[in-house]
Amino acid sequence: MCNNHKNIPTRVLSVPSAKAPFEQTTIKRRDLRPDDVLIDIKYCGICHSDIHNAHNDFGRGVFPMVPGHEIAGVVTAVGAEVTEFAVGDRVGVGCFVDSCGECEFCLRGEEQFCKKGVVVVFNSIGYDGNLTYGGYSQKIVVKDKFVVRIPDGLDLDVASPLLCAGITTYSPMKHWKVGPGKKVAIVGMGGLGHLAVQFAHTMGAEVTVLSQTMNKKDEAFGFGADHYYATSDPATFTKLAGRFDLILNTVSTNINVDAYLSILNVDGTLVNVGLPNKPDQYNVFSLFAGRRSIAASNVGGIRETQEMLDFSAKHGIAPMIEVISADQVDEAYERVLRSDVRYRFVIDMSTL
Template sequence: MTKALGYAAKHSFSRLKPLEFDRPEPKANEVQIDVLYCGVCHSDIHQVENDWGNTVYPCMPGHEIVGRVSAAGASVSRHNMGDLVGVGCMIDSCRQCEPCREGDEHHCEGHNSWLATYNGPMKPAAQTEDGVNTYAEDNTYGGYSNVIVVPEDFVLKVPESLPIEAAAPILCAGVTTYSPLKHWGVKAGDKVGIVGLGGLGNMAVKLAVAMGADVTVFTTDKDKVEPGKALGASRVVIEGDKDAYKELELSFDFILSTIPEKHKVDPFITLLKRNATYCAVGALDQIPGYNNQELIMHRRTLAGSLIGSIAETQEVLDFCAEKGVAPDVQVIDIQDINSAYKRVKNEDVRFRYVIDMASLKREMEEAA
């Protein structure tokens, strides 16, 4: 066991506070990582506040982790001591179901689905018929900590050319937007719409532009017109601008919606070309009714997409390094995490907060 320190919430209404805990030694196939930076994802806040009703406490979030390998089990072959590595939303999966065998671990249909980097299995024992948790872990502790231990197959290689702190959000926000852009075949010259310009939207625009697409941003916020263009969008449309929507009918090869809540899809369906797809990655909600005639007449589709596979996560890290793409981040000390949460909730940010774990180490040294 390794004595470890992290920041965790004890209840849905409590602030994050320091929590001492034990990280187990790495097993034969596992890697121990000293955490350097960890991104702050909006879902961290949802989980801490139990918005999805499935939070296990204490809750120690963090699934945008960058660090260096500090120990490795006997059979580890993919990573070496000192390697710069990353961990995203998953640290394990059943490895046996059809999606796992086909490299879609993020769609694991095993007994407890995939094992999340924090808060345990996606399908906890209570949601299974036999009440069993095959991972034997009810509550995993995430990257708001100084050290983490992860099976090597779920550890990504972070290219040294990426700004380390900016690499962190690629592991969730990056792959969540990269995966659908790739899956639906976005290529140079395609006309792509990105709906919403928060953390995901920001990343989506950068990735689509780097893929050579002609990007149009849709936002409700007039203050995001210039920032959207600065990211490389050729056009920023204010949602509800009827003239713009009329002009853009039947013109998009793909629309990626990052709106994090329920929203009307009809205005976007009419913008799709024949055979094109509207994919909503952020709305884990009921979508209002839609006009099926608009799907029928041009063989359009509506879709959803969830984070991305381990292979895609490696791909997007390599793609970002190759293309010089990095999320816009603001580095904070872990002691400021609660005020950062407040600003995220108030939509008071346009970049991604990333925790510099040196601040946690200082706290440990002062306490020692």
């Protein structure tokens, strides 16, 4: 039951303006409503989209901002109507914290497409008119329907990046029916890519990694890749012409779309899950030649996120992480932009 938690103060890492250094400050979380869960955050992953928002790359930043949407922690209190969670439960919170619950997409468990507009965990205006603050924080209050259970087979620090990087790569593979007999290429071997390789391999696909250099070849094979090619070598695209049923593009920079379309089989699809700053360009003839498609995929809904966590625990799928302290976040952002991380930073919130 809720024990009169009123205006719960919590330490946070906030960025006061675009590209400014992080500061340790205090905010107040809302009173627990009947359907709320109070979570002590143990770990929060760093995602490239955190950096995009903190740098205001998309021009929608509201400051001061508390980023973070890969949240893993422990329940410390629940509202009077909460039945699915209890104090002591190991839980996670991903990219969003509210939706209308009534539209066709919410009703089928795809809250990310809510017609009223999904409320993102940070830098978003909630239905109550208040700005949301994310997981670079010691505590968070979240509606119970947007909390997922972390299986015992996953440590909290390792589970953290699965709440975004994991579901972002798992969801399109389920949608495009990755499985035995499918040839799948993963573009990029970073925070998203190294998880995508593990999911595709476990689902039974033939997996190829396409990375700029050969530097991560051994690691890719360790994660389950069958083949590895360097995209900096022009011969790669000639050699792989017409091969793949699905290409999952995980990088956050612009690619030569026509070159990648050329290595799709008939009816193949190039699915983008990375978010480049500038628009991509392509030639319609690259699609026309093989009835190919270009698509993008958002994160999955709450139901699918729980499915992904259970799948990961069952099959031993886990991100490779580097745990950092709260005072290392600025440096971590710089390192992400230099691709200097194997493969995901996770903040230890006990250091805040």
